[in-house]
Amino acid sequence: MSKYNLDYLDELEAEAIHIMREVAGQFEKPALLFSGGKDSITLVRLAEKAFRPGKFPFPLVHIDTGHNFEETITYRDKMVERIGEKLIIGHVQDSIDQGKVVEQTGKNASRNGLQTVTLLDTIALHKFDACIGGARRDEEKARAKERIFSVRDEFGQWDPKRQRPELWNIYNGKIHKGENVRVFPISNWTELDVWNYIKREKIELPSIYFAHNRDVITRNGQLMAASPFLNMDDEDIVEHKKVRFRTVGDMSCTAAVESDADQLDDIIAEISASKISERGARMDDKVSEAAMEDRKKGGYF
Amino acid sequence: MNILKFFTAGSVDDGKSTLIGRLLYDTDSILADQLEALQSSNRKNDDGSIDLAILTDGLRAEREQGITIDVAYKYFQTDKRKFIIADTPGHIQYTRNMVTGASTAKLAIILIDARNGVVEQTIRHSYLVSLLGIEHVVVCLNKMDMVGYSETVFNAITDRYKTLAADLNLKDVTFIPVSALKGDNVVNESEYMPWYKGRSLLHFLETVDVAEEDYGLARMPVQWVVRPQTEALHDYRGYAGRILSGSFNVNDRVTVLPSGSSSVIERIEIFDQEPAQAHAGQSVTLHLKDDIDISRGDVLVNSDHLPKRAQLIEADICWMDARPMDDSITYLLQHNSKLTKCKIREIIHKVDINTLEKQDAHEFKLNDIGRVVIKTADELAFDVYSENKANGAAILIDSRTNLTAAALMFRAVAD
Numbered sequence: 001m002s003k004y005n006l007d008y009l010d011e012l013e014a015e016a017i018h019i020m021r022e023v024a025g026q027f028e029k030p031a032l033l034f035s036g037g038k039d040s041i042t043l044v045r046l047a048e049k050a051f052r053p054g055k056f057p058f059p060l061v062h063i064d065t066g067h068n069f070e071e072t073i074t075y076r077d078k079m080v081e082r083i084g085e086k087l088i089i090g091h092v093q094d095s096i097d098q099g100k101v102v103e104q105t106g107k108n109a110s111r112n113g114l115q116t117v118t119l120l121d122t123i124a125l126h127k128f129d130a131c132i133g134g135a136r137r138d139e140e141k142a143r144a145k146e147r148i149f150s151v152r153d154e155f156g157q158w159d160p161k162r163q164r165p166e167l168w169n170i171y172n173g174k175i176h177k178g179e180n181v182r183v184f185p186i187s188n189w190t191e192l193d194v195w196n197y198i199k200r201e202k203i204e205l206p207s208i209y210f211a212h213n214r215d216v217i218t219r220n221g222q223l224m225a226a227s228p229f230l231n232m233d234d235e236d237i238v239e240h241k242k243v244r245f246r247t248v249g250d251m252s253c254t255a256a257v258e259s260d261a262d263q264l265d266d267i268i269a270e271i272s273a274s275k276i277s278e279r280g281a282r283m284d285d286k287v288s289e290a291a292m293e294d295r296k297k298g299g300y301f
Numbered sequence: 302m303n304i305l306k307f308f309t310a311g312s313v314d315d316g317k318s319t320l321i322g323r324l325l326y327d328t329d330s331i332l333a334d335q336l337e338a339l340q341s342s343n344r345k346n347d348d349g350s351i352d353l354a355i356l357t358d359g360l361r362a363e364r365e366q367g368i369t370i371d372v373a374y375k376y377f378q379t380d381k382r383k384f385i386i387a388d389t390p391g392h393i394q395y396t397r398n399m400v401t402g403a404s405t406a407k408l409a410i411i412l413i414d415a416r417n418g419v420v421e422q423t424i425r426h427s428y429l430v431s432l433l434g435i436e437h438v439v440v441c442l443n444k445m446d447m448v449g450y451s452e453t454v455f456n457a458i459t460d461r462y463k464t465l466a467a468d469l470n471l472k473d474v475t476f477i478p479v480s481a482l483k484g485d486n487v488v489n490e491s492e493y494m495p496w497y498k499g500r501s502l503l504h505f506l507e508t509v510d511v512a513e514e515d516y517g518l519a520r521m522p523v524q525w526v527v528r529p530q531t532e533a534l535h536d537y538r539g540y541a542g543r544i545l546s547g548s549f550n551v552n553d554r555v556t557v558l559p560s561g562s563s564s565v566i567e568r569i570e571i572f573d574q575e576p577a578q579a580h581a582g583q584s585v586t587l588h589l590k591d592d593i594d595i596s597r598g599d600v601l602v603n604s605d606h607l608p609k610r611a612q613l614i615e616a617d618i619c620w621m622d623a624r625p626m627d628d629s630i631t632y633l634l635q636h637n638s639k640l641t642k643c644k645i646r647e648i649i650h651k652v653d654i655n656t657l658e659k660q661d662a663h664e665f666k667l668n669d670i671g672r673v674v675i676k677t678a679d680e681l682a683f684d685v686y687s688e689n690k691a692n693g694a695a696i697l698i699d700s701r702t703n704l705t706a707a708a709l710m711f712r713a714v715a716d
């Protein structure tokens with residue numbers, strides 16, 4: 001009898017592919033939530049590995065806050081063309097126009113929180129019963145508790161006290177009408193794993209992940225890209241700096257880090273040495289210790 | 302580099318969360334902003350040092366009550382290995398969450414408070430470890446700082462545990478005296494226990510052999526049939542799935558179950574690669590020489606090593622739902638990608654998990670463990686759990702609520 005070990009990236013990849021194929025096999029109308037960030041780009045790669053040369057058994061769904069980095073949208077459209085799959089866009093602007101949500105005001109205004117409503121409406125409109133997302137357990141401690149198949153009620157809510165047991169690699173995707181399941185194939189990946197995978201697979205990324213020169217202002221100790229979406233006043237001093245983004249979301253809540261890393265290897269070296277977590281670069285998590293848990297209970301990704 | 306998944310078990314307050322915190326802290330795996338949040342938290346140890354347990358207690362209710370309710374997963378790595386830790390709750394009422402964390406683990410760390418020795422919870426957790434067939438067990442005698450780092454205490458408890466381990470048929474058991482709070486023998490070797498000749502916990506975790514045995518039971522449940530149906534790929538028909546156990550080679554004869562038809566592997570695909578062989582754990586797409594009817598829920602197996610096939614099956618069961626077992630209703634049974642209907646035919650016994658006594662039983666409630674005979678609507682192609690975990694386990698789903706009601710570990714064909 002011989003013995004063997006799978007390399008860790010191969011194991012993580014095989015697990016993620018297995019999870020995606022379970023989604024395909026168990027649900028009627030699944031979707032893949034695509035944000036344009038590196039985690040969802042990784043998901044697209046994994047979907048190719050799971051289903052090619054066939055088509056994806058789900059469309060990509062982008063919840064668009066309207067406050068995007070231009071580079072992300074350019075990337076998204078190019079990618080969709082390359083893979084030849086369907087893209088559905090839910091616009092936060094529509095939710096605002098319909099009066100379902102109210103735009104925040106004030107200096108720290110952001111559309112990040114409004115996304116949840118648009119997401120839930122998009123899910124309801126298309127009757128999606130499963131949404132694949134790129135959340136990872138190492139990001140945040142409420143996420144560290146979430147199942148890979150995470151059942152949400154009709155209101156999109158996560159109830160951490162009533163999670164189903166999740167045994168072995170058997171995923172129970174049975175739900176009642178109106179409910180849906182959020183599925184996280186890369187739950188067990190760390191930020192560094194994602195970067196190493198991107199490198200191994202030679203996956204192209206939006207340019208904002210790499211060091212570039214940009215006008216930024218400092219807010220609450222963090223570097224924010226100067227943009228029309230940021231409510232700026234006289235106190236905000238615009239500086240020109242070499243920066244990159246570790247995570248990509250809405251322009252009004254994604255902070256940059258000063259960096260010279262313009263190659264994948266440099267980024268990987270920088271992250272390995274980094275002493276700040278990825279979520280530390282997001283204003284939305286700074287609010288309270290239970291910020292993510294509360295947002296998830298409310299239907300967030 | 303490979304991955305080791307392990308979990309921690311022990312009674313409430315034995316120091317599970319502290320131990321994990323210590324592993325992360327001493328391997329420099331805690332990032333500055335997380336550390337800052339820890340330092341500013343008002344949950345502190347009596348001596349004012351930071352409470353490492355809050356690193357894993359991620360839910361509001363857990364922080365409020367100071368206990369672990371659900372499994373938290375933590376990740377760290379050294380230059381030898383990557384680790385995935387499941388911090389599982391110790392309370393009896395959260396047994397199902399512990400089983401969740403344990404079901405995917407290769408190694409169990411059982412904590413014992415050196416002041417208390419082997420207690421009821423130790424027995425219960427060790428029983429679960431044996432039931433779930435966890436390959437390696439490390440018993441950490443924690444809080445050694447509170448018993449004067451005494452060798453006598455250590456020996457007395459390990460002797461007691463060895464009897465238990467023999468009763469439970471646990472195979473690979475290692476004992477390490479530690480102080481999670483002070484850091485002795487967790488990552489760094491302790492200077493207070495010169496009598497202990499072994500290495501630290503981390504050293505053990507880094508070196509324990511967890512390679513998969515490549516035994517002959519090749520099994521691959523079909524999850525999805527890839528059919529592009531384009532002009533260029535008109536005849537393409539690939540069976541996609543993750544290999545549960547064993548390995549498949551091109552030209553191997555395989556049998557499709559439950560139909561029993563057989564064919565030969567023509568090609569193995571892993572995306573753009575076409576390897577001649579694929580192993581357990583890999584997600585692949587298989588192509589067969591003959592055109593046979595195969596769909597999701599079928600399993601491809603090596604024709605020389607067929608699994609058992611039955612509708613009446615004896616299984617160990619762990620009940621996980623607040624609604625008690627009901628032998629008058631029909632459940633759904635999910636065995637990898639196979640879904641079928643199922644009834645409980647007979648309760649053989651229930652185990653008192655604190656004393657390990659087998660008892661007659663008429664009902665099964667939340668967290669009860671025992672043995673039953675089930676009857677399935679379709680025939681299952683399974684292996685005995687103790688011989689091949691991956692193809693020997695299933696879950697029951699209550700179709701009224703859709704909740705996962707029980708974990709099943711197959712033992713034998715019943716008559």
Ligand SMILES: Nc1nc2c(ncn2[C@@H]2O[C@H](COP(=O)(O)OP(=O)(O)O)[C@@H](O)[C@H]2O)c(=O)[nH]1
Pocket residue numbers: 311312313314315316317318319320346354368369391443444445446447479480481482483
């Ligand atoms: N003196 C001492 N106290 C410890 C040790 N490990 C844990 N504790 C304390 O025991 C209590 C319970 O620890 P915790 O990690 O929350 O236990 P859990 O319920 O098993 O997760 C806390 O007050 C810890 O500070 C140890 O090695 N020595």
Ligand SMILES: [Mg+2]
Pocket residue numbers: 317318319354368369
């Ligand atoms: Mg704990």
